[in-house]
Amino acid sequence: MFPPRQDVLRLMPEIILSLSGILLMLIEPFLSGARRTLIVTLAALGSGLALVSTIYPATLPGTAFSGLLRIDGFSVFVHVVVEAVAFLVIIGSADYLDREKIQHGEYYALVLFATVGMCVMAGAAELMTAFVGLETSSISTYILAGYRRDVPRSNESAMKYFLLGSFATAFFLYGIALLYGATGTTQLARMTFPTTPGRERLLDLGLGLMLVGLAFKIAAAPFQLWTPDVYEGAPTPVTALMASGPKAAAFALLLRILATVGAAGTFWFWALWVSAALTMFVGNLAAIAQSNVKRMLAYSSISHAGYILVALAAAAASDQVELGVAAVLYYLAVYALMKLGAFIFVSQLGGESERHMEIDDFRGLAVRQPVAAACFALFLLSLLGLPVTSGFLGKFYIFNAALASRLIWLAVLLAINTVIAAFYYLRVIVVMYMRQPNQTWPPAPMPWAVTFVLSIAAAGTFYLGLFPGRVMALATQAALSLPGR
Amino acid sequence: MSGNLAQAYAPLLIHLLVALGLSAILLILSSLIGQHRPTREKMQPYECGITPVGDAREPFDVKFYLVAMVFILFDVEAVFLYPWAYVFRELRWFGFTEMLLYILILLAGYVYLWKKGALDWNPSKTQRDRQT
Amino acid sequence: MTPQLVIFLVLAAIAIAGAVNVILQRHPIHSAISLISVMIALAGLFLLLESEFIAVVQIIVYAGAIMVLFVFVIMLLNAGAEERTNMSRMARYAGVPLAIFLLIELAYQIGAAALSMTPQPLAEDVTRRLSMLLFQDFVFPFELTSILILIAILGALVLAQRGESVPAKGGPKTIT
Numbered sequence: 075m076f077p078p079r080q081d082v083l084r085l086m087p088e089i090i091l092s093l094s095g096i097l098l099m100l101i102e103p104f105l106s107g108a109r110r111t112l113i114v115t116l117a118a119l120g121s122g123l124a125l126v127s128t129i130y131p132a133t134l135p136g137t138a139f140s141g142l143l144r145i146d147g148f149s150v151f152v153h154v155v156v157e158a159v160a161f162l163v164i165i166g167s168a169d170y171l172d173r174e175k176i177q178h179g180e181y182y183a184l185v186l187f188a189t190v191g192m193c194v195m196a197g198a199a200e201l202m203t204a205f206v207g208l209e210t211s212s213i214s215t216y217i218l219a220g221y222r223r224d225v226p227r228s229n230e231s232a233m234k235y236f237l238l239g240s241f242a243t244a245f246f247l248y249g250i251a252l253l254y255g256a257t258g259t260t261q262l263a264r265m266t267f268p269t270t271p272g273r274e275r276l277l278d279l280g281l282g283l284m285l286v287g288l289a290f291k292i293a294a295a296p297f298q299l300w301t302p303d304v305y306e307g308a309p310t311p312v313t314a315l316m317a318s319g320p321k322a323a324a325f326a327l328l329l330r331i332l333a334t335v336g337a338a339g340t341f342w343f344w345a346l347w348v349s350a351a352l353t354m355f356v357g358n359l360a361a362i363a364q365s366n367v368k369r370m371l372a373y374s375s376i377s378h379a380g381y382i383l384v385a386l387a388a389a390a391a392s393d394q395v396e397l398g399v400a401a402v403l404y405y406l407a408v409y410a411l412m413k414l415g416a417f418i419f420v421s422q423l424g425g426e427s428e429r430h431m432e433i434d435d436f437r438g439l440a441v442r443q444p445v446a447a448a449c450f451a452l453f454l455l456s457l458l459g460l461p462v463t464s465g466f467l468g469k470f471y472i473f474n475a476a477l478a479s480r481l482i483w484l485a486v487l488l489a490i491n492t493v494i495a496a497f498y499y500l501r502v503i504v505v506m507y508m509r510q511p512n513q514t515w516p517p518a519p520m521p522w523a524v525t526f527v528l529s530i531a532a533a534g535t536f537y538l539g540l541f542p543g544r545v546m547a548l549a550t551q552a553a554l555s556l557p558g559r
Numbered sequence: 560m561s562g563n564l565a566q567a568y569a570p571l572l573i574h575l576l577v578a579l580g581l582s583a584i585l586l587i588l589s590s591l592i593g594q595h596r597p598t599r600e601k602m603q604p605y606e607c608g609i610t611p612v613g614d615a616r617e618p619f620d621v622k623f624y625l626v627a628m629v630f631i632l633f634d635v636e637a638v639f640l641y642p643w644a645y646v647f648r649e650l651r652w653f654g655f656t657e658m659l660l661y662i663l664i665l666l667a668g669y670v671y672l673w674k675k676g677a678l679d680w681n682p683s684k685t686q687r688d689r690q691t
Numbered sequence: 692m693t694p695q696l697v698i699f700l701v702l703a704a705i706a707i708a709g710a711v712n713v714i715l716q717r718h719p720i721h722s723a724i725s726l727i728s729v730m731i732a733l734a735g736l737f738l739l740l741e742s743e744f745i746a747v748v749q750i751i752v753y754a755g756a757i758m759v760l761f762v763f764v765i766m767l768l769n770a771g772a773e774e775r776t777n778m779s780r781m782a783r784y785a786g787v788p789l790a791i792f793l794l795i796e797l798a799y800q801i802g803a804a805a806l807s808m809t810p811q812p813l814a815e816d817v818t819r820r821l822s823m824l825l826f827q828d829f830v831f832p833f834e835l836t837s838i839l840i841l842i843a844i845l846g847a848l849v850l851a852q853r854g855e856s857v858p859a860k861g862g863p864k865t866i867t
Contacts, residue, residue: 076653077830085831092838096667099845103674139831180845187842194835206832210839217846232850255804276804279797564741565695572698618769621851627763628847631756632840638748639833642822650826657830664837668844677848 081138084145086127087153088193091160094120095186102179110177114168114523117182121161121189128153135555137199141261144199144330147555151403151548152196152326159319159410160189166418166527167311173426174222174309181221185315188214192323199334201250201260204327208246211320212239212291218315219308225427231307238290238300246287252280262334263557278341284331285342291324294383295352298376302360305372310421310428313368317375317417318410325382325406329399332390333556339390346387350484353380354491361498367420368431370498371413374457377495378409384484385472391479398479399553401471404546408456408468408538415531416453419446422524425515433502438511446520447506449528456535458499459492464538471546625677636665699739706732717772719765723758730754744818 082089098116105112131145131153138145164182171177191210198204216239220232250260256276257265267274290297305313332338357377364370382405389398423439423446424431439447456463469492476485520528538545604611643650643658650657672678709729716722730753737746778787814820825833 076656092664095838096664096841099671099841100667103671140828142829142831178849180849184842184845184849187838187845190835190838202829203832203835206835206839210835210842213839213846214842217842217849220850223850252801255801273804273807275800279800564743568738619763619766621767623763624760624767625847625851627756627760628851629844631752631760632843632847634752634756636837636840638752639825639836641747642744642818643826645818646822646826649823654826657826657834661834661837664834665840668841672844672848675848675852677852 077139080134080136083130084134084136084138084143086130087124087157088190090120090124090127091157091186091190091193094123095183095190098179098183098186102183105179109179110168110172113177113179113182114164117164117179117186118161120186121157121164124189125154125157125161128157131197138197141263142200142203143194143197144557145197147548147552148326148330148399148403149197151552152322152406153193155322155407155410156189156192156196156319159315159322159414160185162414162418162527162530163311163315163319165523166314166414166421167309168523169521170309170311170421176221176223176309181218184214184218188218188315189319192319195323196326198327199262199330201253201262205243205247205250208291208324208327209243211323212243215312215316215320218312219304221312222309225307227307228309229307231304234300235304235308242287242290242297244287245283245290249280249283249285249287252276252283254280256280262331265335265337267337274337277337281331281335281338281341282345285328285345288324288328289349292321292328292379292382293353293376294349294379295356295376296349298353298356298379301376302369302372305375306366306369310368310417310424313372314414314417314421317371317413321375321379322406322410325386325402328386329389329402330556332386333395333399339395343387343390346383346390347481347484350380350383350387351487353377353383354487355380355494358491358494358498362494364498365433366431367433367436367502368417368424368428370433370502371416371420374495374498375413377491378413378457380491381405381469381472381488382409384481384488385475387484388472388475388479388481391481395556396550396553398475399556400546400549401468401475403549403552404471404538404542405468407545407549408464408535411531411534411538412453412456412463412465415528415535416450416457418524418527418531419450419453422520423450423518425518430513430515430518433505435513436502436506437509437513439506442511442513442517443520446528449532451503451506452532452535454499454503456539458496462536462539464535467539467542622680629672629677632668633665636662695739699736702732702735702739705729706736717775719770719773720762723761723765726761727754727758730758741813741817742821744821 094116098113098120101116102113128150132147132150135146137143143149164185167181167185168177171181188211191207191212191214194207195204195211198207216232216236219235220228222228253265253276254260256273259265265277267277286297290300293301305316308316332342354377357373357375357380361370361373361377364373382402385398385401385405387398389395389402392398420431421428423436439450452463456465459465459469469488473485473488476482476488606612639661640658643654647654706729709725709732712725713722713729716725730749734746734749734754737743737749
């Protein structure tokens with residue numbers, strides 16, 4: 075009756091994250107005065123411990139809780155990505171929250187709970203579990219998006235995210251219901267192609283609705299309309315979280331469905347193809363027109379979802395999903411680090427109430443703050459995909475997977491988009507390095523916490539760009555650990 | 560619906576039909592037979608017998624929302640207790656432990672709400688000081 | 692026609708009419724009341740499927756608690772009759788046709804699939820089976836819902852509790 079001890083050990087990261095979230099929530103009302111150090115330390119400790127405890131699921135692969143969760147190399151890889159994101163976001167938020175005078179324990183508790191949801195999504199082998207995980211991560215992020223309660227923009231962001239997100243979740247849930255109707259199970263592994271006529275269309279319909287729900291979460295066109303407003307209005311560290319964590323988790327869920335349910339690959343292929351092409355163009359073309367850096371990065375994150383979708387389409391196209399899956403996983407790690415770095419940097423440079431977010435505010439940053447400017451330039455170049463940076467190798471693997479699956483056109487579109495993207499990334503770099511500063515405000519100091527996060531992100535960007543071997547081996551191993559179709 | 564369940568719920572259906580039918584008949588009868596002489600006073604909204612002041616539609620305090628929200632959350636918690644109680648004996652210690660864990664987690668939320676003063680209609684001065 | 696079919700048709704008609712009415716009504720309160728009738732009709736439908744527990748939950752949680760919240764929010768916002776706006780071009784030429792297409796597609800496919808299915812005899816004690824499933828096989832998502840409720844508590848307080856309780860304009864409403 076009781077689940078075996080291994081099952082609990084396999085869930086160690088989730089348990090630690092939940093407990094530290096609950097602890098933070100409990101001590102919050104009892105604290106007064108000098109609370110910041112304690113709260114941030116606890117939150118960082120919780121997420122750090124969770125990251126370390128991922129060793130348990132890594133060494134104990136298998137299914138847990140009557141097959142609801144599947145702990146394999148794949149889920150462990152995604153676990154590490156989202157936990158690292160949570161850890162870095164928590165440390166990177168502290169100074170921002172101080173400046174905005176919203177330094178509360180609740181913020182960190184919500185980040186930790188959101189991470190629990192993402193971890194569950196990464197490991198879910200059953201759709202109801204996946205749904206509860208999705209809700210846990212989404213609802214926490216809705217609240218976090220509106221955390222600057224007195225700022226109308228932040229309210230707007232939370233409101234739009236919540237309304238559209240709920241619609242997307244409803245689509246996902248309806249999809250689950252139809253899949254259950256077609257196959258009589260919610261276990262992904264048992265969803266075989268139904269033989270009864272009529273039911274196979276039900277299966278397709280269910281898969282289609284689920285794809286709509288998840289496409290919203292990863293901001294894939296044509297379900298990307300919410301992204302710029304939500305990302306711009308949310309507190310910038312929260313934007314950093316939203317752009318990297320939940321997106322990785324939603325991609326993980328998509329991949330697992332794609333790899334486990336046989337019908338998904340064939341049925342989704344064209345939808346993924348078209349969506350990938352659309353998403354890249356929509357994101358990149360709109361990003362060119364932006365004058366606000368935060369908004370530009372939001373559009374850039376749409377285009378990156380498009381790049382990852384190319385790899386997904388590649389995984390759906392061929393019988394050997396490993397190449398595509400490994401490319402997605404590698405890119406998720408790469409993307410999380412550089413995007414997180416870029417957003418945390420912007421959150422610090424924006425100053426009080428995020429006043430300095432225009433590209434023009436970055437004029438001559440190389441003169442005012444040379445180290446910080448170099449760091450930001452690195453993230454931008456990596457987002458662009460320049461050699462030596464991780465973005466290049468990430469794109470290379472996606473390219474490789476696309477060509478291996480004979481998706482020549484999609485690969486060509488990816489190349490074209492990289493050229494388009496060069497325009498707006500380089501423009502910011504030009505403004506930072508080749509214009510004279512004319513700001514009237516003093517340079518924003520970089521507190522040690524932000525410096526720490528930025529150095530880790532920068533180091534990771536270099537590491538993944540120069541020595542892909544180990545991480546790529548892990549990604550391939552993770553891809554192979556998925557149950558074959 | 561199998562025989563047993565249909566029999567069990569037939570009284571409910573009859574009750575519903577009678578209630579609906581009776582209220583419909585009463586409404587129709589009173590509008591047909593009754594005399595209608597509306598005056599200005601008669602058409603005013605009823606407010607405990609005193610002269611109504613201002614518009615009936617005023618924005619409510621956000622506290623009402625908070626109470627309703629907290630009510631729903633613990634209502635959902637309570638709903639899970641019904642099926643649990645139904646199979647409590649079969650599940651033995653495992654059932655007890657899992658529900659204990661569930662309730663303990665929610666207890667943390669309750670303590671948080673309490674200490675935050677969300678359950679006080681008028682927060683005391685100390686709590687107000689703490690929040691600012 | 693069996694009595695079950697009659698009851699089903701009546702309840703389904705109430706549910707659909709109520710749902711359409713929710714959208715057509717101009718005043719949010721009228722929409723909310725319409726929604727209650729949808730919930731109750733749905734509860735009846737669940738009862739017809741012998742899911743007593745789900746039917747009761749539908750009444751207690753949805754028709755009871757959630758509708759109370761809806762009404763409170765409507766009063767909180769002091770939402771009056773809504774103004775009709777013309778649909779945007781996008782909604783009129785892309786949204787509406789797509790929504791109608793989705794509706795037809797879903798209705799057609801589910802209908803077709805339902806025709807190919809043979810009715811299965813129901814399990815002896817549905818509520819008992821549901822409970823055993825929920826508390827044995829699905830322990831994990833069940834425990835996770837407690838975290839979900841905690842998140843909702845946090846969210847309600849973070850977003851709705853004012854640091855210093857600022858009374859709404861004109862002071863809090865007293866109930867007479």
